[in-house]
Amino acid sequence: MKIVIVGGGAIGRLFGYFLLKGNNEITLIDIDQNTLGALQEKGIGLIADDNKHPDEAQSFPVKALSSADSLTEADLVLLLVKSQDTLSAVQDVAHLIGESCPLLCMQTGLGNLEVAAKIVPKENIIMGITFMSGTALSDARVRQGGGLARTYIGELNGAFTKRLENINHVLNRCGIETQMVKRIIxxxxxxxxxxxxxxxxxxxxxxxxxxxxxxxxxxxxxxxxxxxxxxxxxxxxxxxxxxxxxxxxxxxxxxxxxxxxxxxxxxxxxxxxxxxxxxxxxxxxxxxxxxxxxxxxxxxxxxxxxxxxxxxxxxx
Structure with a gap:
């Protein structure tokens, strides 16, 4: 699957790492120049064991950009920015969003759906929450916290659609324990x-x-x-x-x-x-x-x- 991840923080790196490991085509968007440079130079590095030194991180190369302007198509856009950055982030990827490429909002905050729905059609938005945790380290590395916790995704109307099933399959295949749910809000x-x-x-x-x-x-x-x-x-x-x-x-x-x-x-x-x-x-x-x-x-x-x-x- 061709996936655009918007946000290169701890959770963005966690999702990026596992999706890359699962042989998906990942483009990660982040506006922080230090994060962007580290992603471009070293890829995403995961430390799954608290006892391991950061230099022992297993890394995967990733395409990293400061904007989605140059992208013309995707199968999924995963929104993992802070809530205060939702408006600008959705505006940046709006041209990619459509029936065949939904926006999966995976943020811990209230009001993001309303902001996103002002930019892209609400029917093209899927909501998600994750209990995965991690600590962002230098050089685009992330230390995974407490093993893999569950992620939930759902359509706003509660339906188990084909696109939701496809995303659920991809996430689980990549080692991200995911469950489709009806009452995501x-x-x-x-x-x-x-x-x-x-x-x-x-x-x-x-x-x-x-x-x-x-x-x-x-x-x-x-x-x-x-x-x-x-x-x-x-x-x-x-x-x-x-x-x-x-x-x-x-x-x-x-x-x-x-x-x-x-x-x-x-x-x-x-x-x-x-x-x-x-x-x-x-x-x-x-x-x-x-x-x-x-x-x-x-x-x-x-x-x-x-x-x-x-x-x-x-x-x-």
Whole structure:
């Protein structure tokens, strides 16, 4: 399959690696010049064992571009950029999207579907979520976290279409454990609520995900975030697929125990986080529906401060 991956971060590299290993034709789009140069020079390198040195990464060469302008056709476009980059990313690949080349949005955030649907027909969009985790390293390498976790894909109308079956087959054949589901939006909300508890708390405390379940104080804080998120979903008439978000949270922390969350990686790398598409989005839906979410609002404020204010550095 001819696949365009938009986004060369940790998850983009993970998907790229396995899809390349499965003999697909991959083009990876990324606007960061350092990432782009490393991809072009060294390909995508995967470290699957925590004990291995980064230099031992197994790599596959990949075609890497800063824009999709020169591309004329594809079978699938996989969107793996941060939520704040969705608009520009979809505009860049819009000429490729059609009935025979759907856009698979695989992002952890709310509002991306609405943004993408302003650029390309909604019927050409498929939604997905993944519980795969990884840490982006230098030279376009990625350290896989907690083994392969499941990925879910679904049509917006819940149908099991031929194109969905084809994508499901390709992903599973390449070693990406994938399942077709009918209620993909409900699953997306479950993931956003769960990671809106994990990501900001790990970023504020600056600890790996596994440490969050080792102290009662952090567990209590994350549970409060889950409870608020569940109330917002209820107010929006979202049917949450997972009956126990606490179990989902503990499972996610356990499987990515040694990983730094994406939000913590962003803070450490001094780049913008996805707080607006996660806790911020929950706050916006809460306000629209008259739900109080003080803990989520506090997380947004603290992360915004961390984005512009380095701890320990005196501000002028």
């Amino acid at each position: 409900g699953r997306l909300w479950c993931k956003v609520i769960t990671y809106s508890a994990i990501n900001p708390v790990s970023a504020i405390l600056q600890v790996p995900n596994g440490s969050l379940t080792s102290k009662m104080e952090s567990i209590t804080l994350m549970k409060r975030l889950l409870d608020e998120g569940r109330e917002v979903a209820k107010s929006c008439s979202i049917e949450l697929v997972y009956p126990d978000l606490y179990e989902l949270l503990f499972d996610a922390c356990e499987k990515s125990a040694n990983n730094l969350s994406s939000m913590l990686q962003d803070i450490l790398n001094e780049v913008p986080t996805e707080i607006d598409a996660q806790n911020g989005a929950i706050c916006r839906y809460a306000e629209e529906n008259g739900v109080k979410v003080p803990t989520h609002q506090t997380m947004v404020e603290l992360i915004k401060l961390l984005e512009c204010w380095k701890p320990g550095v005196e501000q002028q």
